[in-house]
Amino acid sequence: MEEALTFQYQHGHRVAGILTTPQAKTDRAALLCHGFLSNKNSTTNKTLTRALTEQGIATLRFDFFGQGESDGPFENITVTIALSQALAALDWLAASGYKRIGLVGSSFGGLIAILTAAKRPDLACLALKCPVADFAEVLRLEFGEAGMEHWKAHQEIPDVTGGPKPVRLRYALYENCQEYDGYEAAAMIKIPTLIVQGEKDELVPLHQSSRLMGALQGKRQLEILPGADHGFTKGEDFKKMAALLTDWMVKHLT
Numbered sequence: 001m002e003e004a005l006t007f008q009y010q011h012g013h014r015v016a017g018i019l020t021t022p023q024a025k026t027d028r029a030a031l032l033c034h035g036f037l038s039n040k041n042s043t044t045n046k047t048l049t050r051a052l053t054e055q056g057i058a059t060l061r062f063d064f065f066g067q068g069e070s071d072g073p074f075e076n077i078t079v080t081i082a083l084s085q086a087l088a089a090l091d092w093l094a095a096s097g098y099k100r101i102g103l104v105g106s107s108f109g110g111l112i113a114i115l116t117a118a119k120r121p122d123l124a125c126l127a128l129k130c131p132v133a134d135f136a137e138v139l140r141l142e143f144g145e146a147g148m149e150h151w152k153a154h155q156e157i158p159d160v161t162g163g164p165k166p167v168r169l170r171y172a173l174y175e176n177c178q179e180y181d182g183y184e185a186a187a188m189i190k191i192p193t194l195i196v197q198g199e200k201d202e203l204v205p206l207h208q209s210s211r212l213m214g215a216l217q218g219k220r221q222l223e224i225l226p227g228a229d230h231g232f233t234k235g236e237d238f239k240k241m242a243a244l245l246t247d248w249m250v251k252h253l254t
Contacts, residue, residue: 001020003019003020004017005017007088007092009081009087010084011081011084013065013070015062015065015089016062016068016069016070018062019058019060020058020060020061021053021058022054022057024056026057026058027099027100028057028099029057029058029059029093029101029253030048030060030101030103031060031062031086031093031103032044032049032104033064033103033105033106033109033110033113033116034063035106035110036109037159037167038067038109039067039069040069041061043238044241045059045106047242048242048245048246048249049061051243051246052246055246056254057102057249057253057254058098060089062085064081064082064109065081065082073168074167074169075155075167075170077169078172078177079115079173079177079179080176080179083115083180086112086116087119090116090120090123100253101253102124102125102126102127102252103117103123103125103127104128104129104245105128106131107131107132107230108132108135110128110130111180111182114128114133114186115180115185117185117189121188123191124191124192124252125249125251125252126189126191128194129196129245130197130198131195131197131204131208133182133183133208133211133212134182134183134208135177136177136178137208138204138205138208139177142160143157151171151174152171155170155171156169157169183211183215186215186216188217189218190217193216193218193220194222194244195221195222196241197209197224197225197228198230198232198237199225200229201228201229202229203230209224210222223244228240
């Protein structure tokens, strides 16, 4: 069963989400954090929702600030805002009676999941799909020096999802993300953590996942899928990635 819902975080904006529950009542749930320029109904989120509810685990997927149906102009998004929203989503799940909660993050959502898990040691487990540990580095590598200067001057970036038009985005995001260290946060995480990344990831350097593995303090596992890209665009790569994330959640939530 799916239920559309809204909740607020500390800055007062409305966050849109969807709670999906299995047929049998459960107190186990997974919170799903989507990637940059995506939304709660990403293919990954919907695939994981189907797989997890079949295993008796509820899911909550939500839209980050200015994306999907959540309030706010996207151009004003920051890591600080996204982190506050993820924490508020966990609070909502806990207040709704869910006692054992796992966290899944994709790409930018992976960074938010890492930062969130560092603040919430009561989480049961963490699963990361091509996570961004150092967002500032990813932005510099993606846009290059000239692109960064253009962003700062014009407050816009190319559409990294492949669209033809630039995306309005304040350079303040880059300045804000430098305040967050994913590796430092990972050093505070003791819960079981899985990282899945494609060997040919064109956006997030593989060394970020390797360094994350060295920083994490609890049980951890790194799966590099040969030949897979950032979006796991080949069908078999996507199935393998989704199965790994699902199995990790099921193992540690049930």
